Amino acid sequence: MSAQGQQVVILKEGTQRSTGRDARGSNIMAARIVSEAVKTSLGPKGMDKMLVDSFGDVTITNDGATMLKEMDVQHPAAKMMVEVSKTQDDEVGDGTTSVVILTGELLGKATELMEKKVHPTVIIDGYRQAEEKALAILKEISEKVDPKDKATLMNVSKTTMASKLVNQHSEYLSDISVDAVLQIAEPEGDGYTVDLDMIKIEKKPGASMTETRLVRGLIIDKEVVHDGMPKQIKDAKIGLLNAAMEIEKTEFDAKISIETPEEMQAYLDQEENM
Known part of the structure; x- marks a missing residue:
């Protein structure tokens, strides 16, 4: 605060600051741009995307989480869309594109309501009620599947x-x-x-x-240490060791005083015999 009681904000050079309606509009626009970027990859006629990173590595995919992970997103609101997709991938494993598109559409409808002077708090409350209704319908129409099926x-x-x-x-x-x-x-x-x-x-x-095959057990992706080792062993006994198989060097502080050539030769002879 300054001496006159006015607020002083110190920002990094080149920083842009926006508040109120401008900030909301900027955030929604950034999120919807991310949504539009992945929209054409959805559905049976969805198209794959070719992504080329800064090293020239090429990735071809239509998976929303993969696409957004490879995109260099800077805007904070756009980064939130990336996190939405990542959370969907971690929790469900699918629907990463759909969740981003759905979020973008919800933000688009929210923009239309705000243009009609509907307060954001009212919109949020309405979306929460819609969420509860959607979850209730999903629970009603869901079917329990037996693992044997x-x-x-x-x-x-x-x-x-x-x-x-x-x-x-x-x-x-x-x-x-x-x-x-x-x-x-x-x-x-x-x-x-x-x-x-x-x-x-x-x-x-x-x-x-x-x-591709399923192994009901454990695969250790290691090569044999010597060509003479057997490539296949049946009914093998396997030991699991939670320690390194090596001889650790003993640490000690010792000093050897050698004063004559004979003592030096005796030291070398003893070293060879060890």
Whole structure:
């Protein structure tokens, strides 16, 4: 505060400051630009995007989370859209494009209401009521699926893969995916819980998608330390060690005083015999 009681704001040179309606308009516009960028990748006729980073690496995808992760977004509101997509990917694993588009459309409708002099607080309250209604409808129309009903689970998996590059192998990969999830599903209350961290994916370039296989166990991606070692062992006994297999050097402070050539030779002889 200054001596006259006026507020003094010190900003970095080149910083732009906006408040009120201008700030809301800028934030909504930035968020909607992100939404429009991914909109054309949605649906059965959605197009893949080719992304080239600063190193020249090329990524071809129609996954919303991947696209937004590769985009160099600077605007704070646009970064929030990226976080929305990331959260959707972490929590659900799909619908990353849809959630960004839906958010953009909600902001667009909110803009129309604000132009009609509807206060933002009223709009937020209305959206919260709509959320509660939507969740109630989803709960009403949802169907409980028995884990033994593999056909339904595979249909869910194939639907998810339909818009991905792997869609031509969706039947084969869905079978593997469902089996992998069922292996780690644990009963919890009226349903099941799945810790996806229990599923690890090892990728090896050069082979076909149909050579993908499920290993009910553990894969350690390491090469043999010597060519003479066996490549395959049946009924092997495996030891798990939580320690390094190496001999640590003993740390000690010692001084050796050598005064004659004979003592030096004796020291070297002892070193060879150790």
